[in-house]
Amino acid sequence: MEAAAAHRVVLVGAGFGGLYAAQALKRAPIQLTVIDRRNFHLFQPLLYQVATGGLSPGEIASPVRHVLSRQRNARVWLAEVKDIDVENRRLRLDDGDASYDTLILATGSHYNYFGHDDWAALAPGLKSIEDATQIRRRILLAFESAEREHDPEQRRAWLTFAIAGGGPTGVELAGALGEIANDTLRHDFRSINPAEAAILLLEGGDRILPAFPPDLSAEAARALMKLGVRCRTSAMVVGLDSAGVTVRTGDHVERIAARTVLWAAGVQASGLGKILSDRTGAPTDRGGRLIVQPDLTVPGHPEIFVIGDLANFSHQTGQPLPGLAPVAMAEGRYVARAIQARLRGKTVSPFHYFDKGALATIGRNKAVAAFGRLHISGFFAWIVWLFVHLMYLVEFDNRLLVLVEWMYNYFTRNRGARLITGGR
Amino acid sequence: MEAAAAHRVVLVGAGFGGLYAAQALKRAPIQLTVIDRRNFHLFQPLLYQVATGGLSPGEIASPVRHVLSRQRNARVWLAEVKDIDVENRRLRLDDGDASYDTLILATGSHYNYFGHDDWAALAPGLKSIEDATQIRRRILLAFESAEREHDPEQRRAWLTFAIAGGGPTGVELAGALGEIANDTLRHDFRSINPAEAAILLLEGGDRILPAFPPDLSAEAARALMKLGVRCRTSAMVVGLDSAGVTVRTGDHVERIAARTVLWAAGVQASGLGKILSDRTGAPTDRGGRLIVQPDLTVPGHPEIFVIGDLANFSHQTGQPLPGLAPVAMAEGRYVARAIQARLRGKTVSPFHYFDKGALATIGRNKAVAAFGRLHISGFFAWIVWLFVHLMYLVEFDNRLLVLVEWMYNYFTRNRGARLITGGR
Numbered sequence: 001m002e003a004a005a006a007h008r009v010v011l012v013g014a015g016f017g018g019l020y021a022a023q024a025l026k027r028a029p030i031q032l033t034v035i036d037r038r039n040f041h042l043f044q045p046l047l048y049q050v051a052t053g054g055l056s057p058g059e060i061a062s063p064v065r066h067v068l069s070r071q072r073n074a075r076v077w078l079a080e081v082k083d084i085d086v087e088n089r090r091l092r093l094d095d096g097d098a099s100y101d102t103l104i105l106a107t108g109s110h111y112n113y114f115g116h117d118d119w120a121a122l123a124p125g126l127k128s129i130e131d132a133t134q135i136r137r138r139i140l141l142a143f144e145s146a147e148r149e150h151d152p153e154q155r156r157a158w159l160t161f162a163i164a165g166g167g168p169t170g171v172e173l174a175g176a177l178g179e180i181a182n183d184t185l186r187h188d189f190r191s192i193n194p195a196e197a198a199i200l201l202l203e204g205g206d207r208i209l210p211a212f213p214p215d216l217s218a219e220a221a222r223a224l225m226k227l228g229v230r231c232r233t234s235a236m237v238v239g240l241d242s243a244g245v246t247v248r249t250g251d252h253v254e255r256i257a258a259r260t261v262l263w264a265a266g267v268q269a270s271g272l273g274k275i276l277s278d279r280t281g282a283p284t285d286r287g288g289r290l291i292v293q294p295d296l297t298v299p300g301h302p303e304i305f306v307i308g309d310l311a312n313f314s315h316q317t318g319q320p321l322p323g324l325a326p327v328a329m330a331e332g333r334y335v336a337r338a339i340q341a342r343l344r345g346k347t348v349s350p351f352h353y354f355d356k357g358a359l360a361t362i363g364r365n366k367a368v369a370a371f372g373r374l375h376i377s378g379f380f381a382w383i384v385w386l387f388v389h390l391m392y393l394v395e396f397d398n399r400l401l402v403l404v405e406w407m408y409n410y411f412t413r414n415r416g417a418r419l420i421t422g423g424r
Numbered sequence: 425m426e427a428a429a430a431h432r433v434v435l436v437g438a439g440f441g442g443l444y445a446a447q448a449l450k451r452a453p454i455q456l457t458v459i460d461r462r463n464f465h466l467f468q469p470l471l472y473q474v475a476t477g478g479l480s481p482g483e484i485a486s487p488v489r490h491v492l493s494r495q496r497n498a499r500v501w502l503a504e505v506k507d508i509d510v511e512n513r514r515l516r517l518d519d520g521d522a523s524y525d526t527l528i529l530a531t532g533s534h535y536n537y538f539g540h541d542d543w544a545a546l547a548p549g550l551k552s553i554e555d556a557t558q559i560r561r562r563i564l565l566a567f568e569s570a571e572r573e574h575d576p577e578q579r580r581a582w583l584t585f586a587i588a589g590g591g592p593t594g595v596e597l598a599g600a601l602g603e604i605a606n607d608t609l610r611h612d613f614r615s616i617n618p619a620e621a622a623i624l625l626l627e628g629g630d631r632i633l634p635a636f637p638p639d640l641s642a643e644a645a646r647a648l649m650k651l652g653v654r655c656r657t658s659a660m661v662v663g664l665d666s667a668g669v670t671v672r673t674g675d676h677v678e679r680i681a682a683r684t685v686l687w688a689a690g691v692q693a694s695g696l697g698k699i700l701s702d703r704t705g706a707p708t709d710r711g712g713r714l715i716v717q718p719d720l721t722v723p724g725h726p727e728i729f730v731i732g733d734l735a736n737f738s739h740q741t742g743q744p745l746p747g748l749a750p751v752a753m754a755e756g757r758y759v760a761r762a763i764q765a766r767l768r769g770k771t772v773s774p775f776h777y778f779d780k781g782a783l784a785t786i787g788r789n790k791a792v793a794a795f796g797r798l799h800i801s802g803f804f805a806w807i808v809w810l811f812v813h814l815m816y817l818v819e820f821d822n823r824l825l826v827l828v829e830w831m832y833n834y835f836t837r838n839r840g841a842r843l844i845t846g847g848r
Binding site for chain 1: 462463464479480481482483485487489490493494499500501503519520553554564565568571572611612613614615824825828829832838840841842843844845846
C-alpha cells in the first residue's frame, strides 16, 4: 500500500473547524482520516430554524462522505473516539483504532446546565438535529395541549415559553417563537388564540446579546418586544421542573409557570477535551476548553492541534476567542497551512484571527450586525444575514432548497416543517 | 354555544381517505372533529423517497391543523382513539372522550409479518416517518459498516439488501437502492465499491407487481435488472434474523446472508378495526378489514362509515378494492356526499369506484402505468408518475420544494437527505 508511507493526519469532528481544515488539506501529500460519530456536517447557525419548523433537518445537513467524496487523500470513518494514547499516537475508537502522525481535535461543545445535569431532560438545548426535532415537538405539543385544556391556569402554563440564555441562539429562538405565535398559527386553533402566548427570554447578564455592542442589544430587545417577547435581564434561572422555572433577579425570587423551557445558556467543551487534558497534562479553562499554544497545539505535543469550540485561544486579546463558526473556520484553515508548512520543513507564524463581525437575526425580516465599528440593524442587516448564511451552506442544493423554503416562508408567513415526530 | 346544536361528525385518521372526506365536508352544516394521533397528513406514496434519502420528512407531510385552518366547521384534535361506545355514540380517547352523531373511521393499515411479530424489529416496514428514517439509517449504516469491515464474507453480508414483497413499495425501494449503489454513492467510499451491492427483491407470487398487467410486470423486472436488482419470484420468506433471511422457492430452501432486510409484504388493518368489529359484530376479512355495506357503513350502524385501507368493499367486482390512495380519496368524497344528502333527508346511490389506474416508478426515470387497457412504461410513464404525484401533494410549498429537490436529484444523481439520525 503506497498510502502507508504518507504522513497520516487524523481529524476528529466534522463541524465548521474540522471540515474547513479537511478541505484546506485537499492538495497536501498526506493520508487524511476524518472521524465523526455522525455521518453529516451540520450547519448549526440554522438549527433554530429546524427547532421552529421553518426548515427540515436535511436542508441544513450534508453527508461528510459526500462533501469529501472527490478529495482523494481523505477517507471518512463513522466512529466515536473513546480515548487517546498520546505515547503511541493512536486513538481508541468504539470499534477499532486509528494511528496518527498529526492529530486535529475539533469536537466542539454541548450545553452546560451549571452543574444541574438533571435539567437537560427538562429544558433541551439546541446542539444536534435530535435536539432540534425534540424542541419542535415540545413547542407544537404545548399549543396542542393548550387547545384541549379547560383549566385557564393550566392553559396559561402551556402557552408560556421560557428561554434561558440571551445570546444569539436564545434571541433567534425567541424571535421565531414570536412569529409562530403571532403569524404562523394564527388561524389554526379554535379554543385558544396563539398570539396570547407569553414568550420570556431570560438573560443572566445586564443585557441580551452581551457579545454585541450595547446599541445593538437595545435594538434587538426592541425588535423582540414587537414580536411579543419579553426580555428579562439580570435574571438567573435557579430552579427548574416540569411545571416551570424559578428565576432570581437580585434579591427577588420568582416562580414562573411554564410547561416549555428551552436552554441556550452557556456551553461546555466536548468530553474529549478532558481526556486529552488527562493524557497530556494540558490545562483547560472553566468551560473545559483546552488552553492552546499560539500555533493551536497542546503544550509539549506539537503533533496535536485543537480548534473550534474545544480550544481556548487567548494569545490575541487576552480573552478567549468566541465560540463562533468564523473562528473555527479560520482555525481549521490555519492548521491545514501549518501542517503543510511543516511537511516542507518550514514554520508558520502564530494564529491570528481577523474579526469577521457578529450577526443575529430576530424574526423574519430583522437582524443586528456588528462589523468592527459599523453597526447595522433592521431589514438591511437581515439581508446581510440571509446572504452570509446562504453562502456558507456547504452544498449547492441545500442553498437552493433553503432559499425556496425561505422565500415561501417569507411571503406566506408559513412554516412547512411543523411535524411532531418521535413519539409523544 | 351555537355549534352544540349542529350535527356532530367525528372523523378518525387524516390519511388520504380522512382528509378528502374532511375537505369535501367544507360547506356542510355540521361540527366536524378530526382526530389523529399524528399532527400531520403523510403523503405515503413518496415515503420510499425519504427512506432512500431523496426527500426530507417535512417535504411529504403537512400539518393537519394547517390544511384545515380555513375550514371553520372543523377542529383538529391530536389524540388516539382507545375504544368506541357504539351504544352512546362516544369515542374514548387517550385523554378524554368525543361524542358523535356520525362517525367516519379511516385509520388505515400497518405491515403484517404473517404472525411473526418479532420480525418487525428485524425488517422494518414503510408506513410512518419514523419507519422511513429508520430504513434510511439502516441502509446508510450498512455501507458505513462495509467500508470498515475486513472480512470479505461479512462485507458481502453488509452489502446485501433483501426486500420482502414485490408490490409497488418493494419495487420502488429496490429501484431507489439500485440507484444509490450505482450512482449516488459512487465516489464516496475508499475500501468498497457500492456498485457491488446485491439487491434482492423477494416476491411470493409468480411475478412482481401482481396487481398490474403481466406485460408491465415483465417490463418492471427488466428495468430493475438494469439497476442491478435481482427479482426472485415464488420466493417465500420463511425465516429471518439479524444476519439474514431464509427463503423457500418450491421445495428449495436457501439461506441468504443479508444484514439489511426491508419489509413490504402485505398489510394488516389498524387495530381500531378489531375494536369496531367487537363492539358491533361487523365481520372482518383475513387482513382485519371491515366488510362494509354498499354505502360504506357497518351493518346495523348507518351512522358509522369505514373508508380507505380499513374497509373491505367488495360489492363492485366481488374482489375487495385495492388499498390505494385513489380508492381512499373516492371513498372519502362519497361519505361526505352521503352525510350531506342525509341531512337534507335524501339518500345516495351505493358507492362506485371509477378505476384511476395504477402507477409504480423504478429508479430516476422509468415507471410503469396501467390505465384500463392502456399500458405504458419507460420515461413517458415516469413523467406521468411525476405529474400525478406532484399534483396530489397537499400543499403548494411542498410541491415546489419537491420539484426543486427532484430536479436537482435528477440532474446530479445526488440524494441530499442522507442523514443517519436517532442513534446507532
